[in-house]
Amino acid sequence: MANPKVVVVGGGALGLATAVHLTRKGVTDVTVLEADHVASGSSGLSVGIIETQYMDRLDIALRVHAMGFFNELERDHGLDIVRNGYLRLVHDEDSLMAAEQSVATQHELGVADAAVIDRDEVQRLVPDMRCDDLLGGLWGPSDGFIDGHLYANMLAEIAMDAGARVAVRQRVSAIEPNGAGYTVRTEAGDELAADYVVNAAGAWGDRIAEMAGLEMPLVAQRHQAAMVKAEGIDYTVPSVMDYIPNSGQIGVYFRHERPGQLIAGLHSEDITGRVVDPDNYARSADPEFIELLAEKLAERLPSFAEKAGLGNGWAGLYPVSPDGKPQLGPNPDAERFITVGGAGGSGIQLSPALGEIAAEWIVDGEPSAVEGVEVLLPGRESLVGAHG
Numbered sequence: 001m002a003n004p005k006v007v008v009v010g011g012g013a014l015g016l017a018t019a020v021h022l023t024r025k026g027v028t029d030v031t032v033l034e035a036d037h038v039a040s041g042s043s044g045l046s047v048g049i050i051e052t053q054y055m056d057r058l059d060i061a062l063r064v065h066a067m068g069f070f071n072e073l074e075r076d077h078g079l080d081i082v083r084n085g086y087l088r089l090v091h092d093e094d095s096l097m098a099a100e101q102s103v104a105t106q107h108e109l110g111v112a113d114a115a116v117i118d119r120d121e122v123q124r125l126v127p128d129m130r131c132d133d134l135l136g137g138l139w140g141p142s143d144g145f146i147d148g149h150l151y152a153n154m155l156a157e158i159a160m161d162a163g164a165r166v167a168v169r170q171r172v173s174a175i176e177p178n179g180a181g182y183t184v185r186t187e188a189g190d191e192l193a194a195d196y197v198v199n200a201a202g203a204w205g206d207r208i209a210e211m212a213g214l215e216m217p218l219v220a221q222r223h224q225a226a227m228v229k230a231e232g233i234d235y236t237v238p239s240v241m242d243y244i245p246n247s248g249q250i251g252v253y254f255r256h257e258r259p260g261q262l263i264a265g266l267h268s269e270d271i272t273g274r275v276v277d278p279d280n281y282a283r284s285a286d287p288e289f290i291e292l293l294a295e296k297l298a299e300r301l302p303s304f305a306e307k308a309g310l311g312n313g314w315a316g317l318y319p320v321s322p323d324g325k326p327q328l329g330p331n332p333d334a335e336r337f338i339t340v341g342g343a344g345g346s347g348i349q350l351s352p353a354l355g356e357i358a359a360e361w362i363v364d365g366e367p368s369a370v371e372g373v374e375v376l377l378p379g380r381e382s383l384v385g386a387h388g
């Protein structure tokens, strides 16, 4: 539809990126309803890493597309991207082959500087890291990190400058089918008519779908991160991911925050663990998490025990689909109910691409920014099967 009335539920990275792209496509009546304040959900609690070092072609293509938008925000709006690089450690021959394939795909998609590097090069990048058990790494020198809170607020400003409305402290309480569209009601008693509703409510997405009589299989998964004081590690440390895919083990990641300070967390592919109620979960880090993180960090950064200490930790939510992939596009039972969610631990880095494609589904009736995104449609077999 050329110029529909759109109500976006959720003022996080995904909802606001969708709003920006809707205005770019000429939609003049866009309202974002946010229950609390902009980035009050996962988007303000993330570690903010943006990178393209993935294995699957679609995963890479979405992130490469997103990087174009981040670069544009950096150039035109002063988005602060710290380009410390992203390094995925490679432990075995299988991972090395996967890394080489990733580099080939990234080169094809325009990421010219992605490379597989050897152990010596890895050691040069992070002199304090234990490297004797590594074959090398998958290295993206131009990857970096941003502040999720500042980024979401920048998106809100850009959307508002382009004519969208971003209404905070407006909790959606009902979504009623109304002819071809919807009537959206808020707790404050407002009532909005919408040709399209966009469900961008992060870990609350299943509840928003339910208001419209629809189902969105989703879990809210609690994840923690912590500040690490690392005196003496005064160089810029890349974002390092030390995880062996499909190993069933818990990996560790860390990145530069400022000289002498890192941010670190734990990584696993366990989908069902740590499921919580998004309205009621512990916001500070657990002592067991801090203990395990300290242990994992000391294994990878042997100087950690002498030079470092763990500071404050916090917890936030990954909105996770049963098959681990985002959900993007019209609902099979309601074509004017658009989902943009289930982005898990990658919602900041994916948001520009997912938001643009959500806008395309609404305005053009089909996606075109990135090839092959129809596999992410809500209602797909891997969601329904996993749920039922």
Ligand SMILES: Cc1cc2nc3c(=O)[nH]c(=O)nc-3n(C[C@H](O)[C@H](O)[C@H](O)COP(=O)(O)OP(=O)(O)OC[C@H]3O[C@@H](n4cnc5c(N)ncnc54)[C@H](O)[C@@H]3O)c2cc1C
Binding pocket: 009, 010, 011, 012, 013, 014, 015, 033, 034, 035, 036, 037, 038, 039, 040, 041, 042, 043, 044, 045, 046, 047, 048, 049, 050, 148, 170, 171, 172, 173, 200, 201, 202, 203, 204, 223, 224, 225, 265, 315, 316, 317, 318, 319, 340, 341, 342, 343, 344, 345, 346, 347, 348, 349, 350
């Ligand atoms: C510890 C941690 C580290 C992370 N690190 C990274 C990283 O390095 N890189 C990366 O890309 N991603 C990272 N993520 C993941 C990323 O933060 C999320 O995937 C992303 O923020 C999801 O964005 P969203 O817009 O879908 O959800 P949210 O940001 O949660 O936004 C949803 C919004 O909907 C609102 N809402 C809910 N119900 C209603 C209602 N009824 N009415 C109105 N509004 C409502 C909420 O208040 C919320 O603001 C991390 C997450 C955590 C927790």
